[in-house]
Amino acid sequence: MLIFPAIDIIGGKVVRLLKGDYGAVKKYKISCAEAAAKFAAAGAKHIHAVDLDGAASGKAVNAASVAQIIGAAGCFVEVGGGIRCEKQIESYLAAGAGRVILGTAAVRDFGFTAAMAKKYGDKIAVGVDAAEGKVAVSGWKEITDINSIDFCEKLCSAGVKTVIYTDISRDGTLSGTNTDVYKELVGIKGLKITASGGITSIREIEELKNMGVYAAILGKALYENKISLAAAVAAAEE
16 A cells, blocks of 8 residues: 655644634644655555645645655656646646546546546546535535545446545544445455545554555644554554
8 A cells, every 4th residue: 555645734724624624723833845756765555645725716826845855755756736737737637747637627527637637648637525425515514415435436337547536624633544444345346445534553554455545645744743644654654
């Protein structure tokens, strides 16, 4: 299993949200580039970067900060937030991103997402953010009536290879991840599942790995020193 330390960005700053609430932002005294370099030095081979301003606005507001992360990391970086057109996909890939993540675009324009998955293959992932089992969009500010599990199955059928599934109720809470939903998701044949939201312990990483999850994203647990990145990578790779 792969480990992706997360760098979430608002106003060019490294932040974490509580349950996706833009009104509950915690800023960290480390730059985007410094965070990327620190994670790489600790053994990270993959980084998850999200432009939260972009996710809410639909535009790549923090593209310069993302470029700094890519430059400082020296490893595989996947990028999400505000990617709603092919031009932005091409821009991030040209900047060195290993993969781009579609979120709101996947819900608003499913045909576009299917076309991009067909054209770019594994360089496209879809972020499925769920609130009580329903898909959320526009930076988690709007909850749809779309069942999140059904949507993942639909994405797989359309050719999407990787889904990053976040349980919003767990994100930023340090309360543990929703292992039950990942047990269900790994049953979707042909779809690689990345777990995101609430992961706090090595035990959870081992449990996710053993059930066949493709990757796990670590956020607040790293910034609050609740878990060692080196230990997490080692546990995931064993």
